[in-house]
Amino acid sequence: MSRRGPFAGHYPVVATMVVTALIPYLVLSAALGPITPIVQQQLGMSTEQINLATGLANAGYALGTVLSVQLAQHLPQRRMLIIYALVLVAGSLLAASATGAIQFITGHVLQGLCTSLLLIAAVPPLVTGFPPSKIRYTAVILNLSIFGAVALGPLIGGIQANYHNWRPLFWIIAGISILALLLVLLTFEDIPPADLTSTRSPLAVSMAAVGCIAAFYGSAQLLTKQKIEAETLGPLIGGVLVIVALLIQQYHSKRPLLIIKPLTTTMPTSGIVVAICAAAASVSAITLSSVLLQDRYSPLKLGLLYLPEFGGAFITAILFAILFTTKGLHYFALVGLACLSAGIALLAVDMPPSTIVVLIATGLIGVGVGASVTPALFIAGFSLRNAALQRVFAIVELMRAVAAFMIAPVLLYVALNVGSSATAGIRTALWVCLGLSVFGALVGVALYTLGGVRPPKPALLRWFGGEAAWYSPPLLARLRPNASTEAPEV
Template sequence: MHEGPLAGRYPAVAAMVVFALVPYLALSAALGPITPIIAGDLNMSLQAVAITSGMANAGYAVGTVLAVQFAQKRPQRRMLLVYGTLLLIGSVLTAAADSAAMFIIGHVLQGLCTSLLLIAAVPPLITGYPAARLRETAVIMNVCIFGAVALGPVLGGIQASSNGWRPLFWAIAGVAAAALVLSVLTFQDTPPVDPGAPIDWIALSLAVIGCAAAFFGASELLTHPFVDATTIGPLLGGLLVIVILFVHEYTAKRPLLCVRSLISTLPVAGIVAAICAAAASVSAISLTETVLAHRFSDMHLGLLYLPEFGGAVITAVTFGIVFRTRFLHYYVLVGLAFLAVGIAVMNAASPPTSVLVGVGSGLVGIGVGSSVVPALFIAGFSLRSPQVQRVFAIVELIRAVAAFMIAPVLLYVAATVGSNADAGTRTALWICFWISITGGVIGVALYAAGGVRPPKPSVDAWMTGQQPGWYSPPLLTRLRRRGPSDEDVDACP
């Protein structure tokens, strides 16, 4: 196939990545205030909309694994066109939906195709350009992923204030169309990563079954008790299947995901930090939105979360400065501290006030922007750069499970624990607080047990693809003797 007229031009490729990721990530955070309007227009129950959202989030999680498998067997840029086309189709279906079936199919396609695009488009942007461009890519990723999520509540509040939902969905479809156009203009044919690799049917099956079951169970918490068979069975069973997926990938001779290669001090600490930050931040925003929904107008409530976007932008710029230094490690720790403080500020009164939510959301934005993407780079620098796609897939799969599944559980806690919703929300927010604190404590403990001081990454050497950006010692090096099983293993080709 011929190259597009903008092939290889960094600004155009970066814009394509932004337009591909923003639609669903912003929409997933904007649904809260407009969900009742969607349900009323399409004759859906709130439970049906919750399950639809859960299945879309499950699609997002599954897409991380599917994208890696497709990259092994199919030309990646051609697949990017397929993903972009499906994302546009899904976005148009949701915006034009006149039935529940159209909305469900379209929204699940949006979730699935967003992660397919994420895993297919972002790694080439990281490794396909000179090291000098990596700073810009780091900033773009942070703003793209968390800026979009931070804007979600604002967009949802603005749209709900007009008692509609379709204009927002049509705007999302327009952005998806722009992403597809840029995918064509920047097309540059690339071969499959490893066409001779076997299809990992076990990993794909476990990912689909585990994510679908776990997210379905979490969605059922809206109308069912936690101990109900339709809730606890799929939720815990799905989580167990996801654990089995990682065990399978760790023990497989030709794994699809680089699980074994990531089992060392620095990447494990980074992944733990990302999980805790994602779970605490998304849950805290959802909890405060829910408890204040009947106290403020939709517009007023949405604007209270605008500082979160400002915090995400500030941390993205700062991250571009520190990511090539040893302060990258401290940056993640500081981010978790800001996140904990932000949650504590929002929880300082029951129910939270406008001032507390505004200040707290800004601190949460700083906290999550300083922790999740930086933690991803800590994991990525621990392996060779050609493996960054698989590293990104693992981190995004885990982050999706943490961010999108724990929030419904804590919303259930808020609704059922305590004498009223305000008291229950206060308890759930304290859980969020301790989740963020736990991420920092575990990270520091792993560094101490690994006997490692925060190193400065060798970015230029990492970009060559010949070696990791730094040495990551085996887990708990100081607590056990080094044996044959501790030898550094590069489990992914």
């Protein structure tokens, strides 16, 4: 194998590689809803099997964030990227050509797992491996690749459902996966392992695997059975507890795989809280509203109603590029949560919402999630050295994935089983979503205030030089007698 591909170091090609690696699963995660009945019918899958496919694929996505970091420490990173892309292609081909439930579930789970493996392996080098002048473009690409792809999912799924077919979408996704593999090869650079001296962490990976699989299996069973019983609550609650135990174990570990302790200062903690609340509230609100409206509109028309979400994400990406290197980055995340809260409130107040209300609300949700999650991620990343960015992305994506993909099924269960009607139950669940969004904003503001933070401008040259882009005070610094809100003198 050549040690350097013909397009290695070419920013546009490397950026395109990242986009094609992320799009397949993220589009499918939002597009499956409208075509799920068609997949079930044509493959002879039960409701439990289709829910299991979605749940385990989401579990694979969450697990991949931890596994990718572990593998990057001891194995050549770009060679592993080729393996991830190859397995993504295999999974996409399996799902597209599936003739039964086992083949489809296997392929879709591989898609989820490999997408997060590629995300953690490919995105941080795109951020830190090019000059500071490129980081604005990277931020926009990351925003649109993750949230733009998800926002387009309902429309893409609606188009497929309109033609009563699902395979063309899956074959297109497989084609994009093959393109991603080709671009990985063309941009290949033989990068060594991140840290051969680091401790192997089989316990952390095992806990992540057990926690993610159990929690998402439990949420899938809850959707299927619509009953509160040991078979559903046991795995769900047990899995969440294992993930919490993982975070605690990594916090106290002398040589952790996931860097929890450095993130427990004011700004990264605030950023993580914002990202978790925004992800949980936005995904749940879109899921709940689609269930409410699916009997009023055809899948295609419903997909068109959610198109403003992509428009909001696109506008947000442009504004993000303008504010990215200013202190406005911090306020932008707060504005995002405010827009997200407004969009959810519109859906909850007018039940069932009119067409105009849905269009405005989904646009606000698109602006809200795009303006909150990615800025929050970089607020956490800039608070540490850039060498830690891969591990920061991993922990944020793990927690975001658990919040986004697991809370939505739980709230959907609440919506369908609480209240005098489905409409009343969905309204109740939407108010919970609104509460999550408002809670994230209030906690973020409170942590900044009690930490004595004046939102700073990121010092990008210092960050690219190996230091943090700003000083993040200890948590609750103003309430702690020996804590300082000012950066220590060097």
